[in-house]
Amino acid sequence: MKKGKKFIGLLVTFVLLLMQATVVMAEEKEWYELKEKPLDEIVITNEDFNSEVEITPYTRYIMNVTLTLAKLSSSSLNMRSEVFCIESVSKITTTFDLQKKSGSKWVSVGTGSVSQSNSDHMYKSMTASGVSSGTYRCVATTTVTGKTGYTETVSGISGTITL
Numbered sequence: 001m002k003k004g005k006k007f008i009g010l011l012v013t014f015v016l017l018l019m020q021a022t023v024v025m026a027e028e029k030e031w032y033e034l035k036e037k038p039l040d041e042i043v044i045t046n047e048d049f050n051s052e053v054e055i056t057p058y059t060r061y062i063m064n065v066t067l068t069l070a071k072l073s074s075s076s077l078n079m080r081s082e083v084f085c086i087e088s089v090s091k092i093t094t095t096f097d098l099q100k101k102s103g104s105k106w107v108s109v110g111t112g113s114v115s116q117s118n119s120d121h122m123y124k125s126m127t128a129s130g131v132s133s134g135t136y137r138c139v140a141t142t143t144v145t146g147k148t149g150y151t152e153t154v155s156g157i158s159g160t161i162t163l
Contacts (some may be wrong), residue, residue: 051097059152061085061144065094069138072127077161079138080125081114090149091115092122094142101135101160109136135162 066082081094093115099106114124138158145151 045106059154060150061087061089061146062142062152062154065142065154065156066141067138067140067156067158069136069161071163074163075131076129077125077131077136077163078125078127079140079158081122081140081142082127083122083142083144085120085144088118088120089144089146091117091145092119092142093124093144094124094140096126097139097141098128098135099139101137106137131163133163135160137161 004111029086063084063086064082065084066080067079068078070078071079072078077098079096079098081096083092083094085092093113095113096111098110100109101107110128112126114122114126116122116124137160139155141153141155141160143151143153
């Protein structure tokens with residue numbers, strides 16, 4: 001009986017010593033220091049365009065586009081687009097594509113467009129009524145045409161809503 005207690009005591013001591021010697025490595029989070037750099041110090045060469053460098057697109061007129069999908073009731077959804085331009089343009093158009101999740105795919109269940117002429121902003125919405133239960137999202141494409149005829153387009157996807 002004494003040998004059994006000694007053995008258990010030694011085993012517990014050994015396990016405790018092993019636990020103290022165990023090193024746990026925490027995952028190192030990726031973090032970058034961002035510093036401001038004057039634009040006149042940035043040089044982009046033709047080689048940059050021939051490589052696989054991605055450059056964030058620059059828009060001439062569009063400052064900001066916001067897309068919102070909201071639940072109005074248990075059977076209606078509202079899609080809203082807010083567009084702000086740097087100056088007055090000939091036309092702002094947003095095309096909404098309401099999509100419903102079917103398995104692992106998104107299927108179009110309704111489309112519509114809103115537009116406004118001769119303005120530097122647009123705040124318009126469309127409502128889908130009689131919507132059945134499921135998970136929905138909105139894909140919107142906004143096209144702006146300047147007074148010179150120059151056109152630019154941006155697209156976005158809203159968050160999802162489940163009815």
